[in-house]
Structure formats: structure tokens, C-alpha cells
Amino acid sequence: MAAKKAAPPGGLFECRVARLFNRQGSFVRRRVDLNRRFTPSRLTVTDLDLLVIDFGVDLRPTRTIVECKTGTSVRELDRMIWLSGLAKLTDAQRAALFMSGRASSKSRQVGRELDVLLQDEGDLTRREKSLGIDRMPEWGSHDPELLVREDEVRKASRTLGPDVERAYWFLRSEFWHIPPSLAVKRSIAAITALSRLNVRGVQADEGVALSWLIADAVTAFCVAAVELAGNALILPREDFERFMVERLAEGLASYAHLQRLSEVVDRLVVSTLNAAGVGHAETVGALGALAPRPPSYADALIEVIERLSERPRAARHLPLIVDYVFARTVRQPGELSGLRAFPVDSPGDALALARLCMAFLKGQAHLHAPLAGAFDTASEGTPTSTLFATEGGHPTDALPVLPSGGQQTEDDGATFQLS
DSSP states (O other): OOOOOOOOHHHHHHHHHHHHHHHTTOEEEEEEEOHHHHTTSOOSOOEEEEEEEEEOTTOOEEEEEEEEEOSSOOOHHHHHHHHHHHHHHTTOSEEEEEESSOOOHHHHHHHHHHTEEEEEHHHHHHHHHHTTTTTOOOOGGGOTTHHHHHHHHHHHHHHTOHHHHHHHHHHHTGGGGSOHHHHHHHHHHHHHHHHTOOOTTOOHHHHHHHHHHHHHHHHHHHHHHHHHHHHHHHSOHHHHHHHHHHHHHOSSSOHHHHHHHHHHHHHHHHHHHHHTTOOHHHHHHTTTTTOOOOOTTHHHHHHHHHHHHHSHHHHTTHHHHHHHHHIIIIISOOBSGGGGGSOOSSHHHHHHHHHHHHHHHHHHSOOOHHHHHTTTSOOTTOBGGGGSOEETTEEOTTSOOOHHHHOOOTTOOOOOOOO
16 A cells, blocks of 8 residues: 555545544445436536434434535535535435635524535534544544545555446445445345455455455445334334335335236236146246345345344444444554444444344355454454454455355355446
């Protein structure tokens, strides 16, 4: 990896705002791409600076989009009007603009009328102090030192093949704009595809990029699983399980549409086979070939999600904890002592839920053992640098390697698809 260099002022300001929301207990993703979501339509904005997700005790998510602006030429009124419309476009419930310059009372009033929170650097500093960030400046997964490495991960993903590049853009863009049932399926597909890649002989930077992407895919899986657990919390068990089976059986078309298509094909099959004089038993056996079916892991996934719903106070912070642990294992190996800086309900239960998710992904998506094992020993103050063999400060043993000299196993169908 490249030598460390100082983060640009805009990047540092963005990281400070991300840390603020993180330290309030929110899950935060930076640089969520919009262009690929709305292609071929053209947008003047390329991405969301921050997407903030808060899960309530009922596990229902509240999404906030945040724009971060530095410099002296910020037109805050224009940006707030723009943010108000963008919130509707991205299904966000809230919007906020953070600017390094001073915000006037008039601009704040306009922001309230638009339902857009306007904050300046003075507000940010005051809020940081109220959270104790001046005394414990733990960055979590939004350390400014990671900005350069994030760009290197993007570049390295291009050299690892089309599956990896598709997974990269799925995690940067599409995942955050689709329903959770589809998001959880595609995140499992991404983890499976990335975990089965043979990385022997690749450059060190590419290997780190691959581990980074797998960690991001696992974190994304947890976000979708917690949102689905919100449905498990409010629906009778049988209704939820039926809901999940139908949603998991869907692809680009809805379950109802696929079921109707299957019935039309079945009628055509019956007519054709009857005309050919085929017996009744053989005809019946040919029916349902196109009936929508959930993936083989459906029952296990449903059980995991139901377990999350049984501990909602812990599950609501699961994505934050998973993101933090991976920040201290894959991205920037260190200690977990900073976890106490985050207001996590029932951290012990949250780590237990994380281990449950890792066990599922290890068994169903071939998640590499060192990545899953990060949560087996995770507790406050545990040095996680010992969980991975490192080279130059970066994890290397965490890289997934195929068995049998790199040949794909017989059940390998891990070409990552976005559909």
C-alpha cells in the first residue's frame, strides 16, 4: 500500500461528521454511489457523502442523507433545496447539511422549513465535545488515514476480474437502493463469490482489497438482516416465514408474477404431453419446473433473522459493531478497546448475534474462517492484530484460498450476479 499522507480538508471534515453519527450509535456508510443506481439518467451529483441508518428498538430503519461541504463558496440554500429533493429520491426520512463556514440564522430557518438540518463547524465541534470525542477520539471505521486505502481498494478491484468489480459496485451503490430481501440475497452471493476466489500469487494490495470487500459484504448482510428482523418482530411467525420464502424466491420479477408464469407453463406442458400420449404420472412429474423456489439456505437464514428479532436492543447496533470489528481487523489492525466509546445496547448480546451471523455465512457462503473468527475472541481490550498473520501491518492470512490447489469445488457456482 502507498505511504500514509494527510487527508484533504474535505475528506477530514467528512470523516469527522461520519464519526459524530457513529458515536451517537448510528451506522454510517460514506460515498454511496448514485450514478449507477439511476443510469442512464444523468445526475450532477455522483454520490451521497454519508448515508446514516438508525435502527429503532422495533428494528425499523431511519435513513438520513448528509452532505458535507468545506470552503468559502458553499451556497447552503441551494444545497438544502437540492437535499430536500434528493431525500425523496433516495427514500431517506431525513437530510442534513454540514458546512465548515458559519451558518446564518436565516439559513437555519430555511433549513427547518425544508426539513433539512443545517450545521456548521462550530455546531460539529460542540456536539463532538458533548459526546466526549475530545477526550476519546476513537474514529472507528471512519479514520481519515483510511481514505487513501479506500481509493486503492477501488483500483485493485478492477484487476481482480469482473466478479470482484461487480461486487465492489454492488456494495458501493446498488445494495443501498434495493429492498432488504433482495439485498440480503445479493450480499450472500457476493460473499460466496469473493470467498471462493483463489488469491495465491496476487499482489499484496489486491489481497488486502479482497479481504476489505468481503468484510464490507458481511457488514451489508448484517444491515439487511436487521431490517428484515424488524418484520419478524411485528409479524406472526408463520406469516413472517411465508413472507421470507416468497421474497427469497423472487428475482427481478415478483413472486406473484413468477407463480403466474409457472402456471401458464404448466398448462402448456400438460396440453403438450397429453397430446403426445404421455401417462398421467409422467405428466404430473413434469409440472412445477418454473415454480419460484427459495435458495437452499432459506430455512437457516430465516432462523438467523428470527434470532435477531428476539434481541432487538442488541440487534439494532449489530451493523455498527460488525463494521467496527472489521475496521480493527481487516482495515486497520488494532485493539477493540475503543468499542466502549460507542453507545451500544447490550454489547455482549450484540457480539453473540454477530457470531451467529458469522456461523451462518461460514456454513452457507464459505466465509473464510479468520474473518468469521474475529468475533469469537472479540471483547473490550482484545488485541485483534493477533487474529491475522500480518505483513507490513495488513492482514494476509485472512485471504480466502480455494482447496485442491486452487481448483473450484464441484458445488462452486459463485459467479456473482446483480440479478
